[in-house]
Amino acid sequence: MKEVVDIAILPAELNNEDIILNKALRKCKCRVNHTDWQITKRSIDARQRQPLYRLRIEVYFEEQVPSRATFQSQVSNVSQKPSVIIIGAGPAGYFAALECLSQGLKPIIIERGKDVRARRKDLRQIQQFGNVNPDSNYCFGEGGAGTYSDGKLYTRSHKRGNIQSILEILVDHGSNPDILIDAHPHIGSNKLPGIISNIRETIESAGGEVLFDTKIVDFEVDNTTIKSAIDQHGNTHKGQGYILATGHSARDMFRLLFDKNIRLEPKPFAIGVRVEHPQPLIDEIQYNQRNREENLPASSYKVVSQVNEVGVFSFCMCPGGLIVPAATAKGEIVVNGMSLSKRDSPYANSGFVTAVSNEEIQTQGYTGVLANMDYQQHIESTLFSAGDGSQKAPALRMTDFVNKQMSKSLPSTSYIPGLFSAPLYDLLPKHIYNRLAQGMVAIGRKMKGFYTSEANVVGTESRTSSPIRIPRDQKTLVHPDITNLYPCGEGAGYAGGILSAAMDGQRVIRALKSHIS
Template sequence: MQRELSFQVSPQVAANSEALKLFVAKKDGLAFSDIRHVEILKRSIDARQKNVKINLKVLVFVNEDFQEQKIELPEYKNVTNSEEVIIIGAGPAGLFAALRCIELGKRPIVIERGKDVRARRRDLKKLNIEHVVNEDSNYCFGEGGAGTYSDGKLYTRSKKRGDVKRILELLVGFGATSEILVEAHPHIGTNKLPAIIQDITKTIIEHGGEVLFNSRVVDILVKDQEISGVKLLDGQTISAKKVILATGHSARDIFTLLDRKNIKIEAKPFALGVRVEHPQSLIDRIQYHTDDRGEYLPPSSYSLVKQVNGRGVYSFCMCPGGIIAPCATSPGEIVTNGWSPSKRDQATANSGIVVEVRPEDFKKYGNSPLAAMYFQQEVEQTAWAAGGKTQTAPAQRVVDFSNGKTSSDLPVTSYKPGITSVELGSVLPDFIYKSLQKGFIEFGKSMKGYFTNEAVVHATESRTSSPVRIPRDPESLEHIQIKGLYPCGEGAGYAGGIVSAAIDGEKCAEKAVLALG
């Protein structure tokens, strides 16, 4: 017999299978010996009270043996001789689109401007140590896209958009821990995700697909308002009737190309701000109400949102036990992001703290569909100049930031290129700066201890989402003008993270294959 139960337990009980069986036996009036197994289906933390509890949803096996169900990958077909679908970008949207094409019997050609995972690491080292930005190989571009080296968080609110469980199970099939099927806020970790991405790429190639690294698309070929293929930087032309455009949110050259070719795109509001870093021990004390979280609780996270001056100010991509990384995609700009290893065992916690950017904020660029992108770019370039024209980020202690005071010194930061003290009112647009100044004070009222000079603000957090939307038909998912072009994922404005991008990639692949017949 199987029984599904939901309840709260202490962290110690949740972490010990025998203690959990004893709890279930007492709670449900069962004999301990009758309980063969307690399978955890869902787990989350409730830290609202002084004593932190773990919410569990479990399946209890009473006088019935438990057999673990191994996650199996789909039966991928050999598509070597099948009709081809071009996919631009090897991030989550592109890779999952490719897998779905193979599953449905079509041959994907994935074109990625960046390098494979191993070669990409050398460019990231140069970026961190030597401040050298490779425009094609960085934290945003390369095998796996931005997600590969930026945390691997899998939490999504996109459940209405598609099958989240399917994506998580595919990731488990490719090597992720099955814990991601259980946790309320699943996370793989930047140290684990590259191997999973490599296995996905290997599967695509083994089943007849193609993955072209170091291959930048410089033209999208259109004839009579229909896709005919793409042209690469080396002059090579690849023909196909269907192109899935899965570039990610930082492919400014592609956005510019579309605008130049009069392929309709639209300026899209996004959010921009800073990345703030606290000692992880401080966040743990605030959230868990204790000086020592102990061995059973993970490093604590937070999620904050306030209305300030009529705008939303909120935390974004919070990384417990994590590191701040330089994520510029061109020389002459400063962009920050955060990531965590699987154990989230670094000494600091960081999060983007961002402010809503609206159409009226980038009106100085006129009616250009690239207006939001130009606004984003200008702030990043201003930060670069203020930091000394290297990847050194301009920074300020949090209380000093809200008081408009240049910090006399700065704490040690996880941001490897380093930071320099700058009054950030000279870097950020005035409405962003003033909203953040008050926002940090308001955050401190909700999280006592958050508003402290132990924390340091890094400029800028600017790649929260794409600054453009590429419009598509809601039914066919094709571009509203160009038949056979499928704008997809974060770069097109239809996703906001690994899982939602993967879901959108699958959807676009299904529509493209269906249209091919």
């Protein structure tokens, strides 16, 4: 028998199993001795002056916590099975590959970038010297944009079973099991590379293949069918189906599809800046504690406002994190955020963006299927032109940003290439700037302390989601023009984040399997 009870504990009690168990047992109705127990949910409740942890506990009587078979123990060898070509080794591509193993298909993953270890050298080149390798950077390479990301595992999807299966696979490959119970699970960019190379080992040891430094530059298309995918060396790759999981930053892939008359659609997205506050300031706002007590993680926020009926909101908030240069080509400035598993940097950063519609982009003079991508690229290159040709990012104090004045000095920052004071109010398109500035003031009214001269506003947060959708049939998940092309993940417009991209990878393989069997 099992009883499920909810308890609250102080942060200082988080690692004290005796206190937790005693509190749980006091709430149980069963009076016989318990035989086992586990925590199944954990969240922080900071609504009162004293923050608390809320825990859901399962207490077992005359039975044990059920055990679970690992993902690896359930797959068999697929080396002789039908092949599936997966383009892109991001979360969508790697989880598509793992699903191939479950479905008895052989995944062949083709990735333009390098393995996680080799990729690290290219990140150092960007951080220290401003050299962006267009095939190996914060977005491209093994694990995709998910590897050196923040590793927050949240999604708006409510498909609990699917989410749980992804989290369990991550645990089977080395993630801290806490992600199975935390309300806001987080891995951290120091832990993700190891997990990703363990996933590769599972794929390869089951007979799948992973090819690095291999970029798909063309498709051989016969009427409505892809015959092969062609890489930069002219090698052809053939399979039963082609999973296109190239992410939201593969502009060359969107152009290739456009040139080959494969249907695409412009997709609304969001654009803006990244804001960075001192973490103690955010802790003071959220926890009433400038010096956080033991076991309380760096606090986060999620803010939203409407300006002229358009959303302005925080995006991908990274408590205790770092701002990173996420450009994928020379001549552009793109920032994003990440954090290490301990989230212990003295800074709190977040995207601060506003939604832009297709119609609004058209009024800026951009038309056609690739309009939104061209507009996004234009903003990134305008901000780059304001600098010295390096990855130093243009920035202002938040109050100066709103008041349209240059900052005489900037607060210290986590952004390694460095910041320089620049007139972001002139560099950003007026309609975007106006909404961001009004949104900051409006949010500052609701969240006292958010609108402050202590915060940096850094340009530009432009890769929030894909500016293009690659259409697919809702049921078969196949492209309407090409019978064996499966657009997948964030780049195709069907995911926004690690978890949803991973779930989409699983989904397309299930659709492909039912199509070919």
